[in-house]
Amino acid sequence: MATVVLPAAALPPPTVVVPPRGPGRLALTAELPALPAPPPRPGPRPPTIERPLPVSPAPQSVTVRRRGRPASRILLGLLVGLLVGFLVFGAAGYRAGTRSPTANAGQGPGQPSTVELLGGDAALATLATAWVPAATGCAAATAARGEQTHASCEVGGLSLHFVRFESVAERDGARQARRQGHDDAQRLAPGATQLLRRPSASHRTRGEYIEFAYVSGDGAGAPIVAGAWWDNGDEPVAAWVEAPWVKRLGSSWTPVRDAWNRYS
DSSP, rough: OOOOOGGGSSSSOOOOOOOTTTOOOOOOHSSSSSOOOOOOOOOOOOOOOOOOOOOOOOOOOOOOOOOOOOOOHHHHHHHHHHHIIIIIIIHHHHHHHOOOOTOTBBBBBTTTHHHHHTTOOOHHHHHTTTTTOEEEEEEEEEOOTTEEEEEEEETTTTTEEEEEEEEEEHHHHHHHHHHHHHHHHHSSSSSSOOOEEOOOOOOEEEEEEEEEEOOOOSSSTEEEEEEEEEEESHHHHSEEEETTTTTTTTTOOOHHHHHHHHHH
């Protein structure tokens, strides 16, 4: 296919349209649609400043001062309280702890009191005082020769006796018989302690302490009885505990000594 080349003079000149000046140009411009403004470009964000959280002030301790009592009034109140407690409870405890030697815990209705059993004997009551709270079954016994008053009781399975003799000489005669029983105990109930002069466990009395043994009855099967005697110096009074050596004491001095150490 052949290409036709026209000369430059044969081409028509280009048409140039110049918008009119004045109001006409404005009208022409108004006919053109308005282009939307480009959105603003985001710039750098300002730095975020973190503010510290508000700190509430610490609660202040409020000290409440109470009007105190003077020390002298407090001390006086304590002294008064101690005095009242001593008078009330101390007196009651004394009465409960120091039972009258004439009272007997083991006596039942209709039975004679220990006052009647001991005949109002102050020396004999002193000897019996520590035993009375634990003693039971007390009764007046038939007085043997040389005895004025004889009361028998039971304590811990042992036979207990309180005796006022008609004289110191009669008491010494009974004591000598117990000394002979002490010699016999070396054969009948081995282990008896030596003769002693000692205070009682309660320190109410002081006299001779003798462990003794004897054969109760006749015949080969008669039981051996063992016990302990004690008296109160020059007073014509004495007491002793005794029990069958094998059946009750188990061939041991321990029950006799325990009772004496606990109640005498």
